[in-house]
Structures are given as structure tokens and as C-alpha cells.
Amino acid sequence: MSVEMFKKHYPVVIVGGGQAGLSVSYRLKKKGIEHLVLEKRQILNSWKTQRWDSFTLVTPNWQCTLPDHPYDGNDPKGFMNRNETIDYLERFAAKVDAPVLENVAVERIWKREAGGYHVLTSKGELSCDQVVVASGGYHQPIIPRMAERLPESILQIHSNQYKNAAQLPEGAVLVVGSGQSGAQIAEDLHLEGKKVFLAVGNAPRVARKYRGKDVVEWLDDMDYYKMTVDKHPLREGVRDNTNHYVTGRDGGRDIDLRKFATEGMELFGVLENYDGACLTFRPDLKENLAFADSVYNNINTRIDKYIVEQGIDAPEESHYKPVWEPEEERDTLDLAGSGITSIVWCIGFRPDFTWLDAPVFNGRGTPVHYRGVTQAPGIYFIGLPWLNTWGSGRFSGIAEDSAYLADTIQQNVVSTTTTEVA
Structure with a gap:
């Protein structure tokens, strides 16, 4: 797409070319609403560059239901790698x-006096x-400042850099x-x-299968x-929950850390x-393991x-x-x-919306919204965990979320005709 596009004013700009941004684009195209997608790197970048080699989805394939694009393979109850x-x-x-314009980073968005927004x-x-x-909420990899004091001989990477065991030096690894x-x-x-040492947090866990079916x-x-x-x-506190x-x-x-311990993994x-x-x-290993098991059960x-309530005939299974x-x-x-x-840091990401100059955040810098619609006219979010339902941050909920936003956008469209910026 040509540089001349930067001389234009658009009814809608979508920031982010992942599955969430593409889903909104699909909905807007269906409605005939002109728009532009800006992607800092390449579309679907995190999927192509920030997943390890043995990665698989943790939700069954049948839950992959992007807009008009359901899973169409031959293993709906399996898990795509x-x-x-x-x-x-x-x-x-x-x-x-x-x-879409790829390799274009959004540096600042702020309100125009004439209405709408400047996009630098x-x-x-x-x-x-x-x-x-539509840039998600996983922007800045979290690595604690204490990492700076570790010996230079220790290789340190974040989970988004991990590919496989071969990229690590000989010796034990701390996850x-x-x-x-x-x-x-x-x-x-x-x-x-x-040889793995694992620092265990308070993340919950869940069974893969129970009483004859996937959980x-x-x-x-x-x-x-x-x-x-x-x-x-x-309520909104669920958005802060750690994934099982x-x-x-x-x-x-299942993933059973206790079983790994019986096989030589050392837990802390x-x-x-x-x-x-x-x-x-x-000294909270026992507490953290017990919490994970309590959620599981x-x-x-x-x-x-x-x-019992539904009178379903299902095989018995103990907890x-x-x-x-x-x-x-x-x-x-x-x-x-x-x-x-070597150390692999797997303690998550921080969101970074500092480029968005708009009154849409709470005291922690988290977007305030209802189903992705903020109080600032014409500013929306999509692809965040629990935007509306559990599936909002996954393939199963984006179709519904993008449809809702597209309908809202359509109601607020100023003009569907591209015009030169005055």
C-alpha cells in the first residue's frame, strides 16, 4: 500500500493486525465501512515469532470460531500445534x-479539534x-530488576523468546x-x-478430561x-485472573507439577x-500447590x-x-x-497504552470499557481478556466481540468517504 495513504482521513483506524484486528476489519468490510489497519510488525506477528516449537492450543479446535472462519480440520476435539x-x-x-500497512508503529493518538483523532x-x-x-494487552515482557544482578554467564530469556531446549546451554535451567x-x-x-528447577506461583490448574469428556x-x-x-x-476482577x-x-x-517432582524436577x-x-x-510452595489442586477439584x-442435576450418564471418577x-x-x-x-522468565507481560492520549484508563493504566466501548467517543478495545466473556481473549469469543463493536462503529460513522486531511 502506498505512502499516499498517510495523507488521508479515515472513518476508522484499527491498531493491531492480529486475529482481533483482522476480525474487526472483516466486519467493517462487510458493512462497507472504510478503514485502515496499522500493524507495527507483520500481521499475526506474535503467533509467528513468539511461540515455542512444541506449542499447542490449550482449548479444543472446535472452539476456534473466528468470524465466518470456524475450524475446518478433521480433529475438532484435538489441539492445533x-x-x-x-x-x-x-x-x-x-x-x-x-x-493493512505492516511495519508501521503507532506512536501517538490524540483528539483533533475538528473531531476525531490524530494518528502519528x-x-x-x-x-x-x-x-x-486491537493490540492486545501483552506488550512488555516482565523481567524483574533483580535479573540485572545475576551473573553474566547465566543466559536469561523471556517466555516469548523460548523456542526449544536446544537454544539453552548445557546445564540446569530455572523456569x-x-x-x-x-x-x-x-x-x-x-x-x-x-534438569529443571521451577519457581511455582499461585496459578490455578484444571483437568484436561474428567468423567468421559474434555473439561x-x-x-x-x-x-x-x-x-x-x-x-x-x-465482576471486572476476573480480568486479573491467571489462566489455568x-x-x-x-x-x-493434565499438567501435574507434583508428578514432575517425583521425576526429578525441583520445585520452589x-x-x-x-x-x-x-x-x-x-516458603509458599505447599500453599501454591494446594491452591492449584483446590481449583482443579x-x-x-x-x-x-x-x-447429577441433568441426570447424565457419565463414568464415575475420583477427585x-x-x-x-x-x-x-x-x-x-x-x-x-x-x-x-539459564533462566526462562515466565511471569507475564505488562500492557503499554502510553501512545493513546485519551481519558479511557483507570488508576492502574487499564482500559475502562463496556464490551470494548469506552466513554471517549469513537475509541474501542478488542482482544483483551474477559472483554465481555471468557472467550474474548481467545479464538472463541472474538467473533461475537467484533460483531458488537462493528455495529457500534456503524452507528457512529461520520462518513464512509475518504477525504484529504485539511
């Missing part, structure tokens, strides 16, 4: 054929009436964080024969995925500090209740009982003596 997921998304991108980019300036922020990425990366390294199927039957934020017991760890690898299975509590010789951890109890308990809370680890030569 990295390459299959990218192929699914690339076919969606080809179907959308969005008006790395390649020039344009303006628009409405803005859709910090036990959310979805941390648990799966620890498993990957463990299966590859690496996701049970929760879908129970209408959990239809629950909206305003109906959830935690489980895996779709090898057809799908939350990593707190490095004193120049030893890593120090909170609580979900299964809810499924049991549903089965999880720990296969390992730490004998003592170890809160220090001699770094040199442990043989650790």
Missing part, C-alpha cells in the same frame, strides 16, 4: 484481505473519526512462573531431559463460556531475590453437580489426590552449586 494454528490464522487473513505513526501522520485498539507458559515450558524442558466440553455444556463479566461473581495451566500436547493431558515457591550467591524464595465438583508433598519448604538455592546455566 504451532504450525497448524498459524496456517488456520493465515487462511483467515487471506479471507479478510484487510487494508513511524511513517507519517493521518487522522480518523474512530479508533479500534520462573507456573502459569500456562511456565508450566508448559517447564514440561517441555523436562521431557527433553533438562472444556463440560464447561461449554454448563454455559460457562456464555457468562459475561457483569454476571461473573468477581493444562496442555493440549500429545492429544491433551515464588522467587524473591538474589543475594549474590543464593536465590531466595518465599472445585471445577470437577461443579461438573459432578451438573451431571485428585496429591502424588507428592514437599518434605520441607526450601527457601534458598545456591546458584553456583545448582548447576543452573
